[in-house]
Amino acid sequence: MRDLATLQVEEEMEGERLDVFISESLNELSRSLVQGLIREGQVLVAGKTAKPSYRVKIGDEVQVEVPRAQEIKIQPQDIPLPIIYQDEDVAVVDKPKGMVVHPAHGNWDKTMVNALLYHIRDLSGINGEIRPGIVHRLDKDTSGVMVVAKNDVAHRSLAEQIRVHSINREYIALVHGLLQENLGRIDAPIGRSPKDRKKMAVIKDGREAVSDYEVLQRYQEYTLVKVKLLTGRTHQIRVHFAYIQHPVVGDPLYGSKRKNLNLDSQALHAWRLGFNHPRSQEYMEFTSPVPQYLQDIITKKLNKSI
Structure with a gap:
């Protein structure tokens, strides 16, 4: 079978x-x-x-x-999941840090999909039973705003907006070192690392990857930046800032082990998401507050307000 x-x-x-x-x-x-x-x-x-x-x-x-080896049935689970907005076509959620987006080996439950199945009645089926409604993803330890498709028409519309780069995605990140320019662009192609297939890297024959950044605040050894993705490669922000020698603080895969402020995961937050509604074509924009752990680091460890 x-x-x-x-x-x-x-x-x-x-x-x-x-x-x-x-x-x-x-x-x-x-x-x-x-x-x-x-x-x-x-x-x-x-x-x-x-x-x-x-x-x-x-x-x-x-x-x-x-x-067909063994039946995998993804169960709805009553897991807290902040839903910022929803209508008959889309839902916008504020994914917590530490939550895996969809089930996979080692994480068959307690994912965002399990929570979505509990809180939302209908989800698009294009990506199958394991990833219903999922149009884009955030890493497990990246928090912030995501859009979910509630039907296949909405899914295709959002996927097309991602393809042509018309979705607005902005992140907040704390990186090592002091960035000299207030505004900058990192234009460096990304692909699978030839040395480690679990990692991405800037490589000559990689896919186009462009990140624009703006310095929000400089501290003694760190910089708080706002990053706008013009493309959406896997781990793009983490790879790009490691490439320019300013890795995201706490990043266990691409980061520096120096003074990670006791973080065991990247200080990266999906702050703003804007897209055209699949049905009305009206532009909609949503934001997610800077998470408490990052606010605490800045106010208590770096002695600054955010």
């Missing part, structure tokens, strides 16, 4: 090999198993077979005939 999984390529995965995209989207499948499914014709991209090395594009619809 096989189940059909339909996956939509999001911006952060654009340019990945087909086999890598599927194995990372369907965490229960190894890359070697995925390669076998592709060769057997069990994978279709836009209705056609493709090679494992095919580079996926934003908007590609990938269908996978997945062997």
